[in-house]
Amino acid sequence: MRKRKIEExxxxxxxxxxxxxxxxxxxxxxxxxxxxxxPYLDWDMVSKIPDGGYYFGRxxxxxxxxxGSLYVAGGATVLGMLISLPVSVYLNIYLKxxxxxxxxxxxxxDVLFGIPSIVYGAFAFSLMVYLxxxxxxxxxxxxxxxxxxxxxxxxxxxxxxxxxxxxxxxxLSLGATRWEMAKVYFRQIRHGVLTAVxxxxxxxxxxxxxxxxxxxxSDNIPVSLHEPAATLPLAIFFQxxxxxxxxxxxxxxxxxxxxxxxxxxxVVSTILSHKKNKSx
Amino acid sequence: MTETPHIRIQNLNVHVGDQHLLKNIxxxxxxxxxxxxxxxxxxxxxxxxxxxxxxxxxIPGIRVSxxxxxxxxxxxxxxxxxxxxxxxxxxxxxxxxxxxxxxYDNVAYGPKIHGIRNKKELHVLVERYLRAVxxxxxxxxxxxxxxxxxxxxxxxxxxxARGLAVEPEIILGDESTSALDPISTKTIxxxxxxxxxxxxxxxxxxxxRQARRVSDYIIFVYMGEIIEFxxxxxxxxxxxxxxxxxYVKGFIS
Numbered sequence: 001m002r003k004r005k006i007e008e009x010x011x012x013x014x015x016x017x018x019x020x021x022x023x024x025x026x027x028x029x030x031x032x033x034x035x036x037x038x039p040y041l042d043w044d045m046v047s048k049i050p051d052g053g054y055y056f057g058r059x060x061x062x063x064x065x066x067x068g069s070l071y072v073a074g075g076a077t078v079l080g081m082l083i084s085l086p087v088s089v090y091l092n093i094y095l096k097x098x099x100x101x102x103x104x105x106x107x108x109x110d111v112l113f114g115i116p117s118i119v120y121g122a123f124a125f126s127l128m129v130y131l132x133x134x135x136x137x138x139x140x141x142x143x144x145x146x147x148x149x150x151x152x153x154x155x156x157x158x159x160x161x162x163x164x165x166x167x168x169x170x171x172l173s174l175g176a177t178r179w180e181m182a183k184v185y186f187r188q189i190r191h192g193v194l195t196a197v198x199x200x201x202x203x204x205x206x207x208x209x210x211x212x213x214x215x216x217x218s219d220n221i222p223v224s225l226h227e228p229a230a231t232l233p234l235a236i237f238f239q240x241x242x243x244x245x246x247x248x249x250x251x252x253x254x255x256x257x258x259x260x261x262x263x264x265x266x267v268v269s270t271i272l273s274h275k276k277n278k279s280x
Numbered sequence: 281m282t283e284t285p286h287i288r289i290q291n292l293n294v295h296v297g298d299q300h301l302l303k304n305i306x307x308x309x310x311x312x313x314x315x316x317x318x319x320x321x322x323x324x325x326x327x328x329x330x331x332x333x334x335x336x337x338x339i340p341g342i343r344v345s346x347x348x349x350x351x352x353x354x355x356x357x358x359x360x361x362x363x364x365x366x367x368x369x370x371x372x373x374x375x376x377x378x379x380x381x382x383x384y385d386n387v388a389y390g391p392k393i394h395g396i397r398n399k400k401e402l403h404v405l406v407e408r409y410l411r412a413v414x415x416x417x418x419x420x421x422x423x424x425x426x427x428x429x430x431x432x433x434x435x436x437x438x439x440x441a442r443g444l445a446v447e448p449e450i451i452l453g454d455e456s457t458s459a460l461d462p463i464s465t466k467t468i469x470x471x472x473x474x475x476x477x478x479x480x481x482x483x484x485x486x487x488x489r490q491a492r493r494v495s496d497y498i499i500f501v502y503m504g505e506i507i508e509f510x511x512x513x514x515x516x517x518x519x520x521x522x523x524x525x526x527y528v529k530g531f532i533s
């Protein structure tokens with residue numbers, strides 16, 4: 001009897017410890033970013049482009065990188081969704097579960113999901129060389145699109161699989177075609193689709209390796225797809241490697257902006273998935 | 281049987297992988313009456329029901345042979361369009377599952393996909409079928425509210441109205457009251473009895489008392505085979521086959 005009690009307490013304690021460890025590291029990360037970044041964060045930071053270059057410049061802001069990140073992640077999310085949604089609908093709604101092609105495709109997406117983003121960057125870069133595209137906003141969008149497609153397909157898979165088969169039978173028994181049924185599915189999973197969009201956007205906005213060779217870097221806000229574009233993660237990388245302490249401090253301010261982006265995304269997607277649970 | 285058959289099943293065999301789910305089914309289901317399929321769980325009741333509107337098509341590894349004639353047309357013939365077959369039959373599932381849209385749109389969905397676009401026409405249909413299932417007065421003030429806000433019993437009646445709105449000839453029920461409370465069950469049973477004047481109804485049920493209350497004919501299925509088929513009183517009170525006797529008395533379940 002006593003042994004069981006000790007066991008129970010021991011494992012409860014261990015679980016509590018690991019939870020605390022995760023929570024503490026999260027607060028340490030956010031705390032460091034705020035502590036080091038907040039003194040450098042001002043209105044100029046989010047409203048101006050760098051003054052005197054990103055590497056040496058001690059004034060001006062990061063608007064080029066903020067806009068660049070939004071362009072790259074936004075463009076990639078839109079392109080990625082245009083490809084991923086039809087793929088998941090086809091694999092999960094049109095093809096039967098046992099279909100060899102469907103199984104092979106899903107396995108491929110699982111593998112793609114695990115590939116490091118630097119490989120996507122390198123792949124997109126060689127593709128750009130082949131096509132004669134220079135480092136540009138377009139190149140960055142293509143690389144990040146490749147990166148987010150497996151994330152989107154897997155998230156959508158998960159969402160579509162959890163739709164009860166009653167919905168399928170309800171629509172089909174009314175004489176719906178596959179496409180009409182897919183439209184009903186879409187209504188059922190619309191919150192899940194939004195979650196997939198936000199997850200992909202969050203991943204795209206924070207990734208550095210995919211954009212390093214492909215989007216390039218620029219102190220100016222890109223006005224066309226063929227101009228190089230700065231991104232926040234890459235800006236942080238460059239600023240941190242600067243020898244000037246003030247520029248390093250500005251790196252933390254940039255990190256703070258990026259963290260706020262991610263925070264907003266997480267909060268919005270949590271609210272959305274909450275809504276979904278309520279409505280179903 | 282004096283009635284004209286509406287559905288004729290001939291030499292129907294269903295396999296999934298190496299399992300033989302339905303064995304040599306031959307039966308004529310009479311027009312404008314209620315036929316219940318009874319039998320122990322896993323005997324093939326639902327498979328038999330779903331073979332009637334080809335909802336089996338999506339099961340991996342399924343093979344269907346034989347024919348099912350509805351109004352003389354073989355629904356398993358290669359050129360038959362499956363949406364056209366399903367339009368003739370409304371399905372009332374085990375648990376109600378409203379489509380993710382408003383009450384109004386749930387009923388209007390079927391007519392819409394079959395080409396009715398005129399708003400007045402749609403409204404007439406929605407009202408007619410919500411009245412037919414006794415739901416109109418309960419929901420008329422919130423037609424555009426979400427269907428999932430209704431109680432389970434109301435949802436099941438909504439699903440029935442949704443099925444009726446495509447104007448089928450046949451209603452299929454797959455243990456349609458198993459998720460409902462006794463009062464909602466009674467409402468659905470009364471509706472079924474009322475609807476058989478205009479529709480051919482085939483139900484799957486595991487409740488013998490329900491089969492007795494609502495059906496005119498009974499099919500007893502055991503291990504994928506039809507053991508006995510006949511008028512309700514005959515099969516339940518005076519079964520010819522030994523297996524039916526044992527099932528009705530509760531020795532096998």
